[in-house]
Amino acid sequence: MKNNKVFISGDEAVAQGVRLSRPHVVAAYPITPQTITVERLSEMVEAGEMDAEYMHVESEHSAISATMGASAVGARTFTASSSQGLLYMAEGLHYCSGGRWPVVMMNANRSVALPWSIYGDQRDSLSLLDSGWIQVYVEDAQEALDMIIQAYKIAEHKDVLTPMMVNLDGFILTHTYELVEIPDQEMVDHFLPAFETPNKMSFENPKNLGFSSRPDDNTEFKYQQNEAMFNAIDVIHKTDKDFADMFGRKYHGMVEEYMCEDADVVLVALGSVCGTVRVVIDKMRAEGKKVGLLKIRYMRPFPVEEVKDLAKRVKAIGVIDKDISFGYEGTVYTNVNSAISQIDKYVFKSNFVGGLGGRDITKAEIEDMYNKLYAGLENKSEETVEFFSLNVESND
Amino acid sequence: MTKVLDIPKVNAKNMTEKEFFYGHKACAGCGGSIAVRLALKVLGERTYSALPAGCMSAVGFIYPQMAFNSNAIITTFPGSASMAAGIAAGAKALGQEDFKTVVFAGDGGTADIGFQALSGMIDRNDDVLYICYDNEAYMNTGIQKSGLTPYGTKTTTTPAGQNIPGTVTHKKNLFEIIAAHDIQYAATASIGYPQDFLNKVNKAKHVKGASFIHVYASCPTGWGTPTETSVEIAKDAVDCGLIFLAEYEDGEYKLNRNPKEFRSVEDYLKKQGRFKHMSDADIQCVIENRDKKWERMRKNWL
Amino acid sequence: MKEIRWHGRGGQGGFTASRLLGIAASVHGGKHALAFPSFGPERRGAPVLAFTKIDETKIHDRSEVQESDFVVVMDETLIVPGFEKGIKPGACVLINTQDVSQYAEQLKDFELKGIDATSLAMEVLGRPITNTAMYGALAAASGLVSKEAAIASIHTEMKPKLAQLNEQIVEKAFELMNN
Amino acid sequence: MSRPKHTEYQIPQHINDYPTGPQYDAGFLPEKNAGWRTFKPVVNHDECIYCLRCYLLCPDGTIMKDNGKIKIDMDYCKGCGVCAHECPKDAIAMEKE
Structure with missing residues (x-):
């Protein structure tokens, strides 16, 4: 060619x-x-x-x-x-x-x-x-x-x-x-x-x-x-x-996994932020942390089997949502959660809502998400939903 | 555009035997279905019909009863003109020739919710004939006021009581709004003058580009008239001067019918349940508005 | 990864310069690059930023440029308080000016370089369009891309007649910076 | 064939019996409209001058030409009476079904 x-x-x-x-x-x-x-x-x-x-x-x-x-x-x-x-x-x-x-x-x-x-x-x-x-x-x-x-x-x-x-x-x-x-x-x-x-x-x-x-x-x-x-x-x-x-270019269908084979803690995301997450994973892997990424490519049809399969293998899953369904949680999280609920296993879950209206998602913020997932896992916490990039104090 | 004289006239004797709108579920005596049926007989077999929400789509396509005996599609309500434009563009891109795309939309689908798309279609000069069958209210949803409901009309949203004394505005001047786009061909018609309507559809059929016909089509259900008088009442409307027959062609208006004397407006109104409540003053207001309009048309269009 | 920040005004071609650098590095340099404007509506005359990222491998990082290795200032009136934010200590700051020494105190944490790009542009183009002069100067000062790649990028991006003039500008900018 | 005829519809037994999406053969008529009528048009062929005004104005297109005579498709006539009302020779009478 x-x-x-x-x-x-x-x-x-x-x-x-x-x-x-x-x-x-x-x-x-x-x-x-x-x-x-x-x-x-x-x-x-x-x-x-x-x-x-x-x-x-x-x-x-x-x-x-x-x-x-x-x-x-x-x-x-x-x-x-x-x-x-x-x-x-x-x-x-x-x-x-x-x-x-x-x-x-x-x-x-x-x-x-x-x-x-x-x-x-x-x-x-x-x-x-x-x-x-x-x-x-x-x-x-x-x-x-x-x-x-x-x-x-x-x-x-x-x-x-x-x-x-x-x-x-x-x-x-x-x-x-x-x-x-x-x-x-x-x-x-x-x-x-x-x-x-x-x-x-x-x-x-x-x-x-x-x-x-x-x-x-x-x-x-x-x-x-x-x-x-x-x-x-x-x-x-x-x-x-x-x-x-x-x-000669393969995109792996419904989802693409990055460093998930032996991962304990995984972030799930859509679109361009996945690239930044990869960079953070490379850094954290070099430090010995077993972190990974599930890039959801198709939201419809939804990759139920792929998410279930991942949840069986890992200990904590965080979902980055550049959207919010007001009064509940991020839409990607709802979908991911619904798939995870189909398996009989405790997985610590967290929803990170942010990147709204063009707000940059930084490498430091992504690293922080992984660290929060580790902490939640250690404390056997309930799932959490948070806006991760508020520039001001909130009432929570 | 083909000169009018070159186009063989279509009439009851020579029109195709084939029916293209058949077995539909329109009310008995429906004027809109006369307009659709006759137009399709002029346009012939190689026609794509596009219809937004409205009576004619609601009565024509109830699965599995398919009352259009040629290609037809229900469109989005506000997007009939653009969907038809897409049909024309798609068929052209696929190399099809010698076909016509036509829209049949009601007064609401045309003058109100569908107007933006219609304006865009004319602006682009898409190869579509847009026919508005005007029964002067949203009949499919049960007789509510539209932008083409005339002054005084009682509808289910203009109940003719103390606070809402029927419809208080006159009909939107749809024909001239369309003509103001500098469209190649636009016309008004009435099913009460069927040969005139056939001639206009026939003329529009031969326009390459956007054309428009506003056809007055009675609705016995919404108007409170006996089913057998549907054609008669649509003729009365023209004869009393409330509906006019005109064309806009090559940048010029043409008044097709200019009666020396109008028949009684009051008689026309009083035949219909929707106008029964109107006072003498209301009727006077209708007449004055008619006269002003005719004065202007006679001055400028003759 | 090297990150380059371009300062210009809407209409001065700063974003074009950031793209030319990306083309030189990737299409003609065998590396990978991203080039993007400061996002938003472009308004003529308004201060705007553009960015180029260059790396040996595919660039996944889509977050904003936080620590620039090189900064190009196409119009020195754009050096205003807060300008230093987001620039790596010791980074190269290249300014379109007749006298770069005037910034020695204000921008003491950085390696300052100056070029009179306006005069250069006037001389070749007869108009004060400085983006390719600054681009050539950056290429010469940084070594991010070779002169050949820089010139090739001009031809990739521009129509032949315009490319010829801008090739001259890049040549001259290299001469000026190497002297 | 000048007008579509009443056709039997096979009620789907399997999901694949449905068309892919809302699309079906033009002019497919499993239902008749005859049941809508209270009155039916009856033509007096001695009076009829075959002017075709009824043919032109029938909202349902049920009037057809048949060797110089008009004929009505009673499967689809709704009995609206437009034909009788518009007939210049009063050659059509509306009679109770």
Whole structure:
């Protein structure tokens, strides 16, 4: 393979992944920090590098509506959004998964108003976990590009036919430039065949789509959707393997473990913070501490088996949440906890909520989390939920 | 745009025998279903229909009864125009030719919740014909006031009592708002003048780009009229001047019907349960508003 | 890992310089690099920061730059109280100035270097766009990337005509810094 | 075929009998609407001038052309009476079912 490495941002890497996937229709509304992606895509269409209909939609709601319309005639589609824009699409997200249209979307993870914040956290996409989309979270720009290509293959699989959202942390990934290898178009074409679906309108086989169902049938359609999401697990693993065979980069499917083989204490996290956690692990391992990381890649379908398997092997699990479900705890923690509760074993658990609205998560804070997990384990404490980066004293 | 004279006229004698909206569950005597049925007969087989929430989607697609006998889809409520635009773009990108994408949306789906997407669709000049069947209230949810509900109307959210004396605003000026986009072709119509409606759909069918038809479509259930008078009442509305038949084409307005004398507004109103409560003063207000509108149209559009 | 902090004003090209360094180090230098702006909306004229991280191996650390090894100041009016925060003691601070000695007291914990990038830019470009001059000067002063890699990065990033002029600037910046 | 006909619907026995998502054949009609009627239209063919106004205006499209005569699909006529009301020759009468 010829060396084709370029120094680009996460947003640009997504645009490259989209170009290589050859969508027929692109419809997206700009929003910081996603905007660069849609700008690059329009430049690619302008330059003739991409043969797609680029729709200048007037809102995110229309972006998702337009992509669904295009998908409903069998077109491959792409949209992108972030934060308020994703929330404005919320109706369409449920609609799209229910319609079984495998739209692929990039979401630049950004906090949600109020207060206004253009900076990163994961409250936008995590608040839409129940919208029926496959959700993957990436750690760097290369993974972002590769996952766009994989997303089409997973979403369009006949046993899945479910839309997929590729999430990358706003600014930390979207606006950071790094070395990215651009896959060869011919190889991508080979990896990703043309989109075929039974779920479309055509003049050969006219259909009525998006119908209403009575109580007699609605549960069955929802059952199917849930089944498709579970089907996605095998497809995700197979796609990851096929991708690795062809392009040489493996992402380990539902989760990636780092230094977990003999670990006592493990942090669970999503997205770019996983990189910083790795650096802290290397330092603490050098000091003899058996710490590890479980990087959750897919929040839906959720890696229940992987989390259970990890919980059986380790003594303490901490979850970093760049989100909070007010009045309870972080959403990732709730999900992880629910899986852990399925095994019969004491594991000390802790939830670290922070990194909200763009707050940096430092190496010192991560080291502190591991130390708190060790302390909790030693004291056989009850689980704890804490905001780890408050700059002021609290009432607790 | 193809010149009007070049387009063969479609009428009851020569239109396709094929029915594309059949076996639906609309109320008996539904005016909206006449509009949808006739439009689809003009547009023909190679049509994608997109319908937001509203009567026509609610009565057309109840699994497993599929009343659209050609390609059709229910869209998001605020996104019918954009979803249709996506259909048109997707089909084009897939290399399809010689097809039409049409929206059938109610007055609420058009003038209220769907307006942003509609404005965007016209602005982009997407290849979509958008037909608003206007029955002057949210009928699917049980007769609530919309932006196109006329002055005086009693609905379930404008109960015509002491504090809310029926609807207190006039209809939104939808046709001119649409025309103000400098759309290639826009028209108003009424199912009471079916041949005029057929001609306008036929003209819009041949527009490459965005076009719009606002068709007045009666609702016996919401209006309190007998089911058999649905066409008659929609004709009365035009004859008394409350509904006008016009076109906007190549940047010019055209008044298609300019009667020397209007028929009685009062007779039109009193035929309908929704206007029964109106006082003489209310009726006078409706007439004055009509006259002002016609004065302006006659001055500028003739 | 080496961390570089760039001070400029919105529109002066500080972020471009941080990216050029990343390109030189990674695409043309065989190392790994990250380049990113201070996150947020960019406003012309407002003080902005940009960062480059360079390492021999893949860079996983996505936390903010806390201890810079090199600091580049494209506009000396940006040296304000609190400037020293987040710079490693002994780090190299490279300033666009006609007289670097004036900062000897204020920035005594650091190794100071100066270059009159504005004059250099005026001479070659006829406009006071100093980002590539400062980039060349940093490359020369730090040894983070070779001159060849620095010039190659200019050609990777810029259109041929502009690249030619900026190549001249980088050459001259190397000459000035090595004298 | 000019209009879809009533078709039997096989009630699904297995989850795979359902379509993948809400999509089904256009014009699939397992239900008739005949039960909605109280009155039914009866055509007096001697009076009918075959002007096709009823054909044009039927909200349900149930009136068809049949060798120079109009014919009504009584499976889907709801008995609204528009045809009778709009007939210029009063050639259609609404009679109790």
